[in-house]
Amino acid sequence: MARRITDGVALEQDLWKGLGMGDGALVAMTPIAAEKVIELADGEADRAFLHVYPAGQGCCRTVYGLAFLPEVDDEYEVAEAHGVKVAVATAAREAVRGVEIDFVQTPQGEGFAVMNQNPSGGGGCGCHGG
Secondary structure, three states: OOOOOOOOOOOOOOOEEEOOOOOOOOOEEOHHHHHHHHHHHHHHHHHOOOEEEEEEEEEOOOOEEEEOOOOOOOEEEEEEOOEEEEEHHHHHHHHHHOOOEEEEEEOOOOEEEEEEEHHHHHHHHHHHHH
16 A cells, blocks of 8 residues: 655645645646546556656756556555646655646647756756766
8 A cells, every 4th residue: 555645735836736745845736737647547447646757867857757557555655636646656755856747738749748946966967066
């Protein structure tokens, strides 16, 4: 069974509804992103949770991934935003802290945008003092 985040209420600021502990959101999601996740998961039992994870390191930032999971265990923290159950591996908590998920539509296409304004502390092009 996943560990529920109960210390602190989900934070809401303007467009974002954040999940996480008191001093700052662990993950934030826009209502449009939540609508798209719900649409993609509709009727699919193996899409019960949206897993947010660090997928690698880019030049000046961490690259994040999104994937559906059918279930989670006690290795994950789970919170809910706009009806979406978001799962973050406890081991990846600090790498994921501050992630913002949106769904964008441009002339080039549409998709999820996963951003984090917090410095990742890595990168190979001199960013963030690295």
